[in-house]
Amino acid sequence: MDAFFAAVEQLDHPEWRGRPVIVGGPSSGRGVVSAASYEARRYGVRSAMASARAERLCPEAIWARPRFERYREMSDAVLAILEQFTPHVQPVSIDEAYLDVTAGKHASADPVAVAEEVQSRVEALGITCSIGVASSKTVAKIASDHLKPNGLVVVYPGDEAAFLAPMSCGALPGIGPKTAAALASRGIRTLGELAALDEGTAAAVLGTHGPELVMRASGIDSRRVRRNPPAKSVSNERTFAEDLRSREEVERALESLCERVARRIRRKGISGRTVTLKLRFSDFTTRTVQQTMPQPTHGAEEILSATLEMLSDVWRPGVGLRLLGVGVSGFEERGQQLELLEESREEEDDGRRRRLTAGLDAVRERFGDDAVKRGREVAGDSSGKEEKDSEKPGSS
Numbered sequence: 569m570d571a572f573f574a575a576v577e578q579l580d581h582p583e584w585r586g587r588p589v590i591v592g593g594p595s596s597g598r599g600v601v602s603a604a605s606y607e608a609r610r611y612g613v614r615s616a617m618a619s620a621r622a623e624r625l626c627p628e629a630i631w632a633r634p635r636f637e638r639y640r641e642m643s644d645a646v647l648a649i650l651e652q653f654t655p656h657v658q659p660v661s662i663d664e665a666y667l668d669v670t671a672g673k674h675a676s677a678d679p680v681a682v683a684e685e686v687q688s689r690v691e692a693l694g695i696t697c698s699i700g701v702a703s704s705k706t707v708a709k710i711a712s713d714h715l716k717p718n719g720l721v722v723v724y725p726g727d728e729a730a731f732l733a734p735m736s737c738g739a740l741p742g743i744g745p746k747t748a749a750a751l752a753s754r755g756i757r758t759l760g761e762l763a764a765l766d767e768g769t770a771a772a773v774l775g776t777h778g779p780e781l782v783m784r785a786s787g788i789d790s791r792r793v794r795r796n797p798p799a800k801s802v803s804n805e806r807t808f809a810e811d812l813r814s815r816e817e818v819e820r821a822l823e824s825l826c827e828r829v830a831r832r833i834r835r836k837g838i839s840g841r842t843v844t845l846k847l848r849f850s851d852f853t854t855r856t857v858q859q860t861m862p863q864p865t866h867g868a869e870e871i872l873s874a875t876l877e878m879l880s881d882v883w884r885p886g887v888g889l890r891l892l893g894v895g896v897s898g899f900e901e902r903g904q905q906l907e908l909l910e911e912s913r914e915e916e917d918d919g920r921r922r923r924l925t926a927g928l929d930a931v932r933e934r935f936g937d938d939a940v941k942r943g944r945e946v947a948g949d950s951s952g953k954e955e956k957d958s959e960k961p962g963s964s
Contacts, residue, residue, distance in 0.1 A: 650667055659796060698721075734759075763782060842860045845894060
């Protein structure tokens with residue numbers, strides 16, 4: 569997707585179109601840029617940049633707080649389009665995916681025609697995407713970045729090495745600034761020069777992954793497009809503009825995090841046994857603790873209860889916290905409790921809670937996370953800077 573978060577904000581605010589838009593935390597404190605529109609990028613604003621610096625570079629920018637539920641909604645709409653063309657769709661982030669559209673095998677149309685139709689249907693949503701069509705993941709990924717925004721680059725079989733050769737080493741996924749600098753110090757600045765390395769030199773310069781990177785620099789990449797495995801953990805974390813020090817502030821923040829995690833678990837129709845609490849202190853040290861419950865749960869109250877119990881063991885009021893995170897893992901399919909003709913009072917209360925929770929979930933799904941809040945959440949709404957959701961495959 570092209571400048572995805574910022575593009576969604578411009579879609580929802582037509583008066584912002586054509587103007588520099590920055591999505592991120594406030595410049596006062598520890599805010600960072602989550603996304604910048606292409607108008608803002610002309611001023612040098614980039615993702616992960618400190619908000620204070622972005623504000624200096626582009627003082628006339630429009631700032632928007634992240635709305636992750638809205639971005640997920642649009643992401644789901646795009647994925648629904650992709651799945652109309654092939655069952656082989658592998659999302660790699662909220663705004664990026666691989667598709668296998670091998671003609672006659674996974675798709676009925678020519679791959680280039682599929683790419684053009686995908687772009688047309690995404691554009692009908694009010695946003696744009698850039699697509700790379702190639703015989704491997706590596707080349708398709710690099711091609712998708714080549715003519716942004718709204719670009720379509722096709723690299724035909726046999727042309728991969730020539731397409732990659734003049735590009736800088738940093739264009740290859742897996743090579744960051746430090747690795748690129750190390751290669752440059754040895755006179756290796758382009759992917760063509762990297763592809764020319766022998767296996768021994770590649771291992772000496774780049775370590776155990778060196779030979780693989782050399783192969784990918786020449787366009788050889790045998791990785792298949794695979795559907796991601798079901799999430800093994802669901803988590804949400806939040807960094808604060810100012811350190812939290814009081815028990816009330818911390819409990820309020822944890823309550824909000826537990827609500828979000830529980831809602832996402834319920835959406836998946838699963839329950840989890842293991843609750844994880846993550847704390848980052850003022851000195852940047854991080855502590856992570858876990859608790860396994862006797863029964864799996866998808867309820868925010870149960871998750872919060874376990875979280876507060878762990879909190880008392882690892883934190884004392886007055887000690888500054890700059891980040892809090894809550895996660896749940898150890899998932900099981902959630903069974904539906906059968907309604908009995910005569911319920912005990914406890915079962916009646918449980919039924920009411922379930923119906924209330926389902927109603928609140930429905931309201932939030934339709935109108936966003938902020939549509940309904942607990943009183944404690946409203947009181948502490950101004951303290952957050954950056955929020956991060958994650959779903960991780962494998963062990964948590």
